[in-house]
Amino acid sequence: MYKWYLRTLETSFPLKVRPLATMTSEIASQQIVEQLKKVGWKEDRIDAVIPLIEEINQLKKEKNAIILAHSYITPDIVYGVADYRGDSYQLAKKARESDADIIIFAGVKFMAETAKILNPDKTVILPSIEAGCSLADSITAVDVLRLRKRFPGVPVVTYINTNADVKAVSDVVCTSSNALKIVEKLDSDTIIFIPDVHFARNIQRQTKKRIIGWDGRCIVHDEFSVETIKELKRQFPDIKILAHPECDPSVAALADFVGSTSQMYEYVRTTNYSRYMVATECGIWDRLRAESDKELLGSCFLCPYMKKNTIELILEVLIDPRPENIIEVPEEIRSGALRSLERMFELAG
Ligand code: SF4
Structure with a gap:
């Protein structure tokens, strides 16, 4: 019999444990407890994390901060402290609409950069500077300029999972939910679609246009x-x-x-x-x-970059962020990347 498995997170919490009975915001905490239990968290681990959740939520109010959490982030963050959870596109939209002074992005670097590009006047903080991405690291702005030289006049559609300088030399950004729509809307029979090789081939299966790809991959x-x-x-x-x-x-x-x-x-x-x-x-x-109560079978895989975000780091950066956690994007790059992002919003709605 084939053995199916689930990879589960094993995180250690070197924290003082406070019994749930002593919590102040009982109802909110109880809801979080139920959700963490549903995903298999043990009681001692939950007990350890609840005081951090309460402290973070209090600090958010005092500092007019919001936390955006990608769906790949751990459930203590997703259910305990996130104001919005979702995929790259949903979170980019939330970042654009936000009136908070501080945006903490529980995700990876390109996501926090995108939030900063859309909100230059806000403080955008990435809890872990080690939260990179294999796809984003697979291509540079110089690579894109070389592709442009090789295929003059061909529009460059760049997946949102790229660094700001790559977005800045592209024509339009896309996400996994709107890529095909954007490819079809562009007035060209040939499209440079970067950087994910599989994504480019999957788009090719669905369009009559010629797709020129790049050899980037998501390790997950x-x-x-x-x-x-x-x-x-x-x-x-x-x-x-x-x-x-x-x-x-x-x-x-x-x-x-x-x-x-x-x-x-x-x-x-x-x-x-x-x-x-x-x-x-x-x-x-x-x-x-x-x-939900749906039955899931098979296996899933953890993104090591996303999992660099921990609830302890979120608390640390809310109290006193180190300069390296505060995302800055030089203006000449930001304006180019913003143009590519705005084009996405214009084409995809
Ligand atoms: S899941 Fe893949 S694309 Fe997403 S951050 Fe991790 S490595 Fe990058």
């Missing part, structure tokens, strides 16, 4: 294999397979639904099939387990 979605999916389908013929477009096209081709993190989440939440396999990061599995 690159892990899913055809063999795993086929074996799941063999054992559970009624299973619905969902895949992220950063997965290999051979995996995506076997899926019943290919979409962004939020689209996959909504698909599972709003349909009533007996079981699902969701080929993406484990954070979405946690959200689905906490927020």
